[in-house]
Amino acid sequence: MGNxxxxxxxxxxxxxxxxxxxxSGWLRPPPPRLPGGGPPRRLLLxxxxxxxxxxxxxxxxxxxxxxxxxxxxxxxxxRLRVGEGRQPLEFRPVPLPSxxxxxxxxxxxxxxxxxxxxxxxxxxxxxxxxxxxxxxDKYQMSGxxxxxxxxxxxxxRLPRELRIRVRKLQKERTTILLPKRPPKTTxxxxxxxxxxxxxxxxxxxxxxxEDEEKEEEEKEEEEEEExxxxxxxxxxxxxxxxxxxxxxxxxxxxxxxxxxxx
Amino acid sequence: MTQAEIKLCSLLLQEHFxxxxxxxxxxxxxxxxxxxxxxxxxxxTSPDQVKKALCVLIQHNLVTYQVHKRGTVEYEAQCSRVLxxxxxPRYIYTAKTLYSDTGELIVEELLLNGKMTxxxxxxxxxxxxxxxxxxxxxxxxxEVSSTFVRLADTHxxxxxxxxxxxxxxxxxxxxxxxxxxxxxxxxxxxxxxxxIGKGKRRRSSEDDATGEPKAKRLKHSTDNKEPIPDxxxxxxxxxxxxxxxxxxxxxxxxxxNRMDQTSxxxxxxxxxxxxxxxxxxxxxxxxxxxxxxFRSLPTGYNISKxxxxxYLTLLADDPLEFVxxxxxxxxxxxxINLHKVLGSxxxxxxxSVVQERFGSRCARIFRLVLQKKHLEQKQVxxxxxxxxxxxxxxxxxxxxENFMLLQSIANLIExxxxxxxxxxxxxxxxxxxxxxxxxxxxxxxxxxxxxxIEEMITAPxxxxxxxxxxxxxxxxxxxxxxxxxxxxxxxxxxxxxxxx
Numbered sequence: 001m002g003n004x005x006x007x008x009x010x011x012x013x014x015x016x017x018x019x020x021x022x023x024s025g026w027l028r029p030p031p032p033r034l035p036g037g038g039p040p041r042r043l044l045l046x047x048x049x050x051x052x053x054x055x056x057x058x059x060x061x062x063x064x065x066x067x068x069x070x071x072x073x074x075x076x077x078x079r080l081r082v083g084e085g086r087q088p089l090e091f092r093p094v095p096l097p098s099x100x101x102x103x104x105x106x107x108x109x110x111x112x113x114x115x116x117x118x119x120x121x122x123x124x125x126x127x128x129x130x131x132x133x134x135x136x137d138k139y140q141m142s143g144x145x146x147x148x149x150x151x152x153x154x155x156x157r158l159p160r161e162l163r164i165r166v167r168k169l170q171k172e173r174t175t176i177l178l179p180k181r182p183p184k185t186t187x188x189x190x191x192x193x194x195x196x197x198x199x200x201x202x203x204x205x206x207x208x209x210e211d212e213e214k215e216e217e218e219k220e221e222e223e224e225e226e227x228x229x230x231x232x233x234x235x236x237x238x239x240x241x242x243x244x245x246x247x248x249x250x251x252x253x254x255x256x257x258x259x260x261x262x
Numbered sequence: 263m264t265q266a267e268i269k270l271c272s273l274l275l276q277e278h279f280x281x282x283x284x285x286x287x288x289x290x291x292x293x294x295x296x297x298x299x300x301x302x303x304x305x306x307t308s309p310d311q312v313k314k315a316l317c318v319l320i321q322h323n324l325v326t327y328q329v330h331k332r333g334t335v336e337y338e339a340q341c342s343r344v345l346x347x348x349x350x351p352r353y354i355y356t357a358k359t360l361y362s363d364t365g366e367l368i369v370e371e372l373l374l375n376g377k378m379t380x381x382x383x384x385x386x387x388x389x390x391x392x393x394x395x396x397x398x399x400x401x402x403x404x405e406v407s408s409t410f411v412r413l414a415d416t417h418x419x420x421x422x423x424x425x426x427x428x429x430x431x432x433x434x435x436x437x438x439x440x441x442x443x444x445x446x447x448x449x450x451x452x453x454x455x456x457x458i459g460k461g462k463r464r465r466s467s468e469d470d471a472t473g474e475p476k477a478k479r480l481k482h483s484t485d486n487k488e489p490i491p492d493x494x495x496x497x498x499x500x501x502x503x504x505x506x507x508x509x510x511x512x513x514x515x516x517x518x519n520r521m522d523q524t525s526x527x528x529x530x531x532x533x534x535x536x537x538x539x540x541x542x543x544x545x546x547x548x549x550x551x552x553x554x555x556f557r558s559l560p561t562g563y564n565i566s567k568x569x570x571x572x573y574l575t576l577l578a579d580d581p582l583e584f585v586x587x588x589x590x591x592x593x594x595x596x597x598i599n600l601h602k603v604l605g606s607x608x609x610x611x612x613x614s615v616v617q618e619r620f621g622s623r624c625a626r627i628f629r630l631v632l633q634k635k636h637l638e639q640k641q642v643x644x645x646x647x648x649x650x651x652x653x654x655x656x657x658x659x660x661x662x663e664n665f666m667l668l669q670s671i672a673n674l675i676e677x678x679x680x681x682x683x684x685x686x687x688x689x690x691x692x693x694x695x696x697x698x699x700x701x702x703x704x705x706x707x708x709x710x711x712x713x714x715i716e717e718m719i720t721a722p723x724x725x726x727x728x729x730x731x732x733x734x735x736x737x738x739x740x741x742x743x744x745x746x747x748x749x750x751x752x753x754x755x756x757x758x759x760x761x762x
Contacts, residue, residue, distance in 0.1 A: 104355060159327055160439065162317055
């Protein structure tokens with residue numbers, strides 16, 4: 001496959017299904033038939049695709065996403081930087097599908113990409129072991145333990161040699177819930193709201209919810225039981241960032257944890 | 263297995279399942295069938311990680327296993343099935359157009375989870391639908407079940423092979439791996455379940471306006487030790503059926519554009535009548551009599567029998583030979599010449615490609631050459647056959663174009679990932695700001711406060727984000743577009759390869 005420079009351009013010169021000349025234009029795709037005529041359910045274009053959570057934090061000192069000279073490892077054309085290598089377009093590219101169907105399928109695609117990252121089938125490499133055991137380890141949330149799987153397959157359908165431990169979720173331990181606090185009428189309402197927001201954000205992050213906006217109506221559920229933050233926070237009144245000992249700074253941290261908002 | 267296909271598989275696996283699964287999957291695609299310890303050794307991965315990856319890949323129908331002599335189990339990847347992941351949005355959207363939101367979510371859950379039991383699926387979909395409904399309203403399991411049954415009846419979902427029941431009864435040491443079997447007749451058989459219940463809404467933070475800490479999330483009922491009524495009966499999406507639907511859509515719209523709406527409706531009716539009886543790789547549908555077609559026309563259509571016959575004659579006489587007449591009984595027997603249609607669609611796609619890339623003059627030459635060839639081989643009596651030489655030429659053209667398109671999708675994905683990673687700091691920032699704004703809005707913050715937060719992103723940053731968003735959307739849309747073209751060429755290649 002020679003002359004690949006042309007494919008770097010953002011407007012791909014790709015063939016449409018429609019031959020634009022009037023005589024032979026008989027391959028138009030059918031109009032979408034959405035029953036009920038209501039608006040598409042997916043309204044947001046989640047174009048970031050969840051990449052910000054895990055992968056972006058992965059670009060720590062041990063695992064550079066870019067090589068020293070600015071290349072992506074394995075990127076085919078190392079000497080070209082973004083924007084270079086374009087050939088002048090002889091023919092204008094054909095417009096991409098737009099309209100209700102096009103928009104919806106695009107939004108769907110991006111949403112799926114984000115959703116799959118949050119499911120337990122997405123396996124991230126385990127967090128490297130710490131050198132010294134620390135008190136805060138008890139309250140840190142680590143990545144998947146090496147020898148355990150995060151979902152429960154039907155083992156009857158699989159070869160016996162594949163059996164590995166299913167990571168027990170915290171809910172099975174006897175836990176002490178956060179003691180119910182009476183409504184603090186004396187305290188500043190702002191503080192309570194802040195605390196709630198933090199807890200809410202914590203909970204949403206821990207259970208790996210991609211999108212925290214209110215408009216988003218679907219929350220992606222994990223395959224099996226959910227990792228309930230409340231129960232993990234046994235015996236502590238502090239939010240998780242209290243236990244942030246700074247080790248995670250710049251290191252591969254897969255879950256978007258410990259981001260308290262002040 | 264071309265480099266382009268492998269590269270694309272790698273990108274897809276990586277995007278959907280992460281690097282570890284990608285490593286194992288790509289390795290299997292490259293090397294073919296291998297046992298566990300060889301995979302671990304060759305990929306320099308720990309056996310535990312390999313096991314995790316294989317579990318995921320098998321769950322999602324991307325890898326199969328086989329027991330060899332001496333009891334070793336070998337694993338094999340299905341490259342073409344991995345490539346199907348590109349098409350997931352299209353499958354889901356199709357389900358939406360046919361069976362509305364419920365159907366859409368059923369297919370989506372099946373694709374996201376690989377395979378599920380009907381009971382688990384119905385509960386999950388009911389819960390998800392309930393989330394989107396107004397406060398106080400819930401989705402009944404019965405409604406979800408009935409949509410599921412319709413999907414099964416029309417073959418869009420199918421049963422996975424079952425663990426052979428003789429497994430446990432045989433004496434001696436247990437098998438290293440179960441044998442999975444399915445009877446053709448059982449593939450769409452829906453178990454008689456009485457699933458009673460309604461979807462559950464997850465409690466949101468609004469419930470705790472009094473300041474009490476949030477209550478525990480509601481758990482799935484599978485946490486209780488209830489016996490699952492359809493234990494062991496798993497379902498998956500039937501991708502071939504969706505492909506058949508796409509093909510039918512393409513045919514109908516081709517006829518509509520070439521002739522008129524009525525002709526296309528007649529063709530659509532004929533295709534619908536043949537949906538379940540005709541295998542997808544057949545060269546033409548079962549013969550349908552004009553009487554049968556007349557009876558099956560959609561109720562809105564008020565054309566007389568005579569008019570229908572006229573249309574059928576016109577269709578059969580058309581030089582493109584999409585419809586053929588195969589007999590005279592029953593008012594005239596007609597078939598749809600699937601193979602011919604696919605060939606024409608593929609040819610038109612190629613013509614488009616030539617046109618777009620090299621201009622209309624080249625396209626004209628291309629068309630002439632194709633036509634001339636066809637004229638030279640005009641002595642063909644059997645309308646279903648394309649001469650072998652021409653078929654081989656066409657096939658070669660389709661294959662090379664197909665591979666080129668696969669490569670281009672790989673490039674699109676790489677470019678999109680590159681763009682995203684280049685701007686990761688900015689993306690993270692914008693996401694955080696959005697989250698803050700959202701939670702502040704939820705607790706009723708004032709406009710001024712929201713403004714302040716929004717200003718955390720500077721104007722040039724905003725511009726950069728907009729540009730990035732536009733580019734990413736464009737790249738994503740291009741992937742979808744290219745895959746549609748690939749589908750057409752693939753359909754032709756598949757039907758041609760099977761015939762030989």
